[in-house]
Amino acid sequence: MACDLFIKLMMIGDSGVGKTALVLKFVDDTVKHGKLSTIGIDYKTKMLWMRGKRVKLQVWDTAGQERFQTITQQYYRSAMGILMVYDVTSEASFQNISRWNEQISKHADKDVQRVLVGNKADAEDIAVAVGRGQELAEKYGIPFFETSAWFGENVNQAFIKLAEMVIQQRRREDEPYIPDSLSLSKDEPSKQRACCVRQ
Template sequence: MSTCDMFIKLMMLGDTGVGKTALVVKFVDDGFKNDDKPTFGIDFKHKMLWMGGKRVKLQIWDTAGQERHHTITKQYYRSAMGILLCYDVTREDSFQNIKRWNEQIELHGAKDVQRILVGNKADAEDIAVSPERGRALAEQYGMPFFESSAWFGQNVNEDPQWLQSFEG
């Protein structure tokens, strides 16, 4: 078993099909998962990395976005240190549903849980949600925002500065 200086548990939340699994696979394995099979319930991956001179073990929980799995997912909210709220920039409905996901965190998550809004599939041509709208929603909720592309690794593989908000 590898030793670490810090352990961080993150959750990926958002509607089905927004690319949560693709982001996790790209970040942890530097691969790309492009299939239409949704996550069933909850899955997780680990990644070790160095942050601020400390060896950090990330445990990333990839949750199912389908309504029928929400009761399972809620059980994991309270122990998460950070939650990445994901939407698909090509799907207005997934952006509108961020409000519902955020309400679920308010009801079931720890009071001090860190949140980040992620607009995924930024490489797509048929953008429905502009970065400005994503940024405005993140500001409304008081959380950081970034757009990503699991396909190209945009804001996934480079130095994960977004993780700094989950430290200590």
């Protein structure tokens, strides 16, 4: 089924922070079992409804390992929104957000929208308090969400907020009016066909 607007989102962050788990929970409402790492880059699609308008989200899931950085850098330029993800049980992944933010500054469009996500909020061994995530997000001037891909806490909210930010940016650029009301579609990605592709 055709869409009215196409939005490309990108996930970045260290290996093991739960980027793939977040994508699976958002797109398929499934829980990822095990610790299978993304090799290179992969993507899934999700349809959003906006008062009868159909918006296709294409979410790119990138590998966090250093050896894949040259692969993923080429995808920054076409991303309209980026989720920077860290693991709340890993101080190192939180500290590395500054490095990921620098990658965005170097390789992405200057108007790309960003949100900060602290994943694995359901864990017991929390190393990064929620207040620290909020402070870092305020420093960057972006929204912050603490999520649990296992229970779905704030997962939809993070993706939808980023999509809304992209839409608002497009409206400021005098693109066609898009209504503000968003809701999730039940369409399965496998039944969607490519449309409005901008890469």
